[in-house]
């Protein structure tokens with residue numbers, strides 16, 4: 292039996308401003324930092340001691356993971372960063388105000404872009420101020436210019452299979468500090484959810500999701516450590 296904690300980053304500046312963020316490297320707000328520390332306290336209270344933290348290459352997730360480990364008093368945890376745990380790439384919506392985009396294109400279209408399983412937003416223009424083409428983090432990597440949840444899962448899953456699953460199967464406890472949609476991709480995978488079932492799954496910011504896994508990595512229990520900020524979880528068969 293191993294234990295996995297999934298931790299979405301704390302509130303970011305663009306969460307606060309209600310802007311589509313995706314791969315833009317926006318930092319945490321003061322509230323987001325406090326949420327990250329609180330997440331760490333809950334992790335300590337739950338007695339969780341991971342040997343490894345997997346995170347993305349985006350500041351808000353890396354800092355949330357670091358701050359949570361620090362406030363949990365956990366030292367000597369290996370930290371592994373990879374772009375494949377990044378937030379889903381928001382394509383041409385990147386940087387736009389979510390409410391203004393809904394007013395312009397309609398709530399239904401924005402819901403399709405945000406929560407449909409396999410409809411990506413329009414691609415990011417190559418000459419956009421948000422282009423990641425020359426970002427040293429992605430040099431030599433085959434990076435997307437927009438992503439649906441499906442194509443996010445298409446790059447998360449090989450990483451999960453190669454790097455995360457072997458650690459869990461080896462009996463280690465693992466923490467992943469990442470993003471709303473890269474974590475939704477992992478939840479779909481772990482809980483065996485259909486393309487429809489994942490649509491309604493929301494992950495709250497910096498509320499540790501504690502999942503116990505059997506030897507085949509099937510969830511045997513799952514709960515948010517802050518029950519007051521929990522969102523509904525999939526049924527465990």
Ligand SMILES: O=C(O)[C@H](O)COP(=O)(O)O
Nearest residue numbers: 310311312313378405471
């Ligand atoms: O990238 C973003 O804007 C957010 O982190 C997640 O956005 P969503 O709630 O629209 O999926």
